[in-house]
Amino acid sequence: MTNLNTSTRSEQVPHSSALNTRTKPTWCLGCYNFQILAGVKNVIAKYKKEDFAIVTGIGCHAKLFDYINLNGLNTLHGRVLPTCLGIKVGNPNLNVIGFSGDGDAYAEGIEHLIHAARYNSDFKYFVFNNQVFALTVGQPTPTTEIGFKDKTTPLGVKVHPLNPIKLMLASGATFVARVFADVKQIEYVLQEALNHKGFAFIEVLQPCLIFHPHKGYREKTYSLDKDNHDKTSFEQAWKRAEEFDYNVVNKIPLGIFYQTQKPIFEDLHPQLVELKKKGIGWKDIKR
Numbered sequence: 001m002t003n004l005n006t007s008t009r010s011e012q013v014p015h016s017s018a019l020n021t022r023t024k025p026t027w028c029l030g031c032y033n034f035q036i037l038a039g040v041k042n043v044i045a046k047y048k049k050e051d052f053a054i055v056t057g058i059g060c061h062a063k064l065f066d067y068i069n070l071n072g073l074n075t076l077h078g079r080v081l082p083t084c085l086g087i088k089v090g091n092p093n094l095n096v097i098g099f100s101g102d103g104d105a106y107a108e109g110i111e112h113l114i115h116a117a118r119y120n121s122d123f124k125y126f127v128f129n130n131q132v133f134a135l136t137v138g139q140p141t142p143t144t145e146i147g148f149k150d151k152t153t154p155l156g157v158k159v160h161p162l163n164p165i166k167l168m169l170a171s172g173a174t175f176v177a178r179v180f181a182d183v184k185q186i187e188y189v190l191q192e193a194l195n196h197k198g199f200a201f202i203e204v205l206q207p208c209l210i211f212h213p214h215k216g217y218r219e220k221t222y223s224l225d226k227d228n229h230d231k232t233s234f235e236q237a238w239k240r241a242e243e244f245d246y247n248v249v250n251k252i253p254l255g256i257f258y259q260t261q262k263p264i265f266e267d268l269h270p271q272l273v274e275l276k277k278k279g280i281g282w283k284d285i286k287r
């Protein structure tokens with residue numbers, strides 16, 4: 001994370017209401033997105049909000065942009081990651097966090113996801129995975145399980161779901177995590193991701209109460225932390241990732257699958273190193 005030390009407001013009591021906006025949330029009553037929103041705000045409230053920028057895609061998840069009082073961009077469907085990278089290149093001193101749905105990340109934006117893992121720019125990326133395109137009323141996405149039916153797929157999904165955790169591991173991501181949409185889990189993983197230097201991929205299991213409720217889903221989850229998982233071992237991460245293939249299963253591991261250190265994109269470019277040293281963005285350079 002950039003500016004972790006300089007921007008901390010540790011002497012003050014963090015108050016997430018400072019990040020409130022006047023926009024009334026239009027998510028469904030009880031939507032798990034409220035949990036994610038609260039967790040994200042609680043963590044960012046500990047820092048100076050001017051040091052942050054957020055990016056959202058298009059979908060239910062993207063409404064989060066209207067509910068947090070931070071700078072950033074509500075961008076095009078599937079284009080969260082290049083927008084995050086653009087902001088980092090414009091000002092590498094900003095802490096950038098991207099938010100996508102599973103449609104946004106794994107369908108429209110899938111190519112960017114692979115390269116974001118490869119580039120290892122120092123920004124963080126949440127994917128709210130409800131296993132449907134929720135805003136457009138519940139069509140299957142690349143992580144929808146076999147057999148799921150809706151009006152567009154009346155005979156049920158036939159093809160095997162994508163496993164994004166394995167995709168991220170194979171693409172070279174330096175921080176790969178999955179949590180449930182619970183305020184405490186979001187707080188934990190966001191703080192860990194901010195402390196990580198490099199790209200952080202965080203999938204959030206976020207059942208859609210209307211189009212894909214997944215009853216009993218949460219009971220199948222267990223914590224990697226409490227199960228002797230070594231997050232520095234690629235082999236262990238891969239094995240754990242295989243335990244849940246996004247079809248109905250008995251157990252779903254949650255936590256940080258894998259964390260390692262590699263050079264970050266910004267440090268490989270002298271111009272960006274220079275901006276970081278000076279604590280400025282391109283717009284601050286006098287010409």
Ligand SMILES: Cc1ncc(C[n+]2csc(CCOP(=O)(O)OP(=O)(O)O)c2C)c(N)n1
Nearest residue numbers: 059060061077101102103104132133134135
């Ligand atoms: C390029 C493009 N394709 C399709 C759409 C239509 N569209 C708007 S929202 C949406 C669903 C988004 O689903 P997801 O990313 O999973 O987010 P969720 O609504 O589930 O949070 C789609 C397909 C669009 N706006 N732009």
